[in-house]
Amino acid sequence: MSGGAQVRAWRPGIDGVVEVLHAYFPSHAYPSHTHDAWTVLIVDEGAVRYDLDHREHGLAQAQVSLLPPNVPHDGRSVHPEGFRKRVLYLDPQRLGGEGLVGAAVDHPEYVDPVLRRRLHQLHGVLVDGREDLEAQSRLTLIEERLQQHLRRQVTDPPDRRDAGVAAKLREVLDGHLPTGITLDEASKLVHAHPAHLVRAFSREYGMPPHRYLTGRRVDLARRFLLEGRPPAEVAGLAGFYDQSHLNRHFRKMLGVTPAAFVRP
Template structure:
């Protein structure tokens, strides 16, 4: 590792993401190498120059880079102070197969503020490691948009407004408040594509499914607190990972901690 480098890498419990990497490289330069996964890269500080399949490319902070599996590339900083980056490594079958590799080689960078913001949001969720449904929702929209870019569809096709799908998903979430459900399993139950599920629900109810489920869990926690259950017990009863997880969302929604909520 180069002098002063900071690296954090982990495998999240999110199907389709084989590795997450957050790194700061003051001086490191990658030699030519390949990956067996799709590499979704954003730069937070500095800028990166790299050769992909013997052609030079650059990546600035406003862009997203998608490097295909099995294609040689290197990487180095444009600026003397180095660069800071975040990377998602997606399983090779996630974006439609090997026939799209050529499109990624031809055009590996995208100036797409929405896509970059969604990737930033997913990194935040994966860093916390507590919001499974949110991570699944964000990943499916990221993969959809990347696939659209690979197929040279600059604008995503408009969806039919489908309140029926949204209502079915809401009813399913209401039945799974404490246990939760994966986006993939929800899609099977409702018989709709995961990305369509997220969009239809968001349009109908003004929030994504994961936020709705979190709100239901906070409501459930309030009832348990008012019934006299201790906060540590309420976290599990309401479907949160632990008391810290409950506290964060409870305070975000209500402005106070669970303990303050039930004070006389």
């Protein structure tokens, strides 16, 4: 259970910022999931432990964490009193191409007081919501500093492996978020046996295809909720059977109901 969880999320009118999330989780643990955005995370109270691409990491208050798009991760509190965090979700194109994703996977935490302070300041401006130019200026400096960290870690040419069966299946799942697709249908599109699809996808992304699809649908539901749509409508738009189905997976992922997610 995640009693006492506090979540505030919104979409600011700033190019490049997909979502802002401020949350306190006294006991909630994130299951493994992915986002289609760069996740820039700071912790204000407590500490967080998480697995990224099958490797364990920790995030304390002095650090900044940068999680790349489409790489599975989870999250849990280090201490029994829980943790408080602030998150920016940035458009996947804002920080550069796929060549930098590997750098973020290898080293997702930075001890950078300047970057930490700039993020704190930007969150304050975004909460106020009335200073677009200041928010854009601060975001530009933050992105520049994040890119510097990422490029500093890139010592070899980016991995040019073939997309492979797993990546092809991910493209199919992404193209069928609301409607869904059966494994047999996917296997015909990808030209691979259903069992091989599941094994390849789970090995590559650290989760089975159905869990990936559910996580992406929760992400889609968040976008619709932030547009002001009611949860009952969002359930169908995001591909859930009904509002109860949406509530169950949304609470599992975020620790709160869809209604609480957008409550002022």
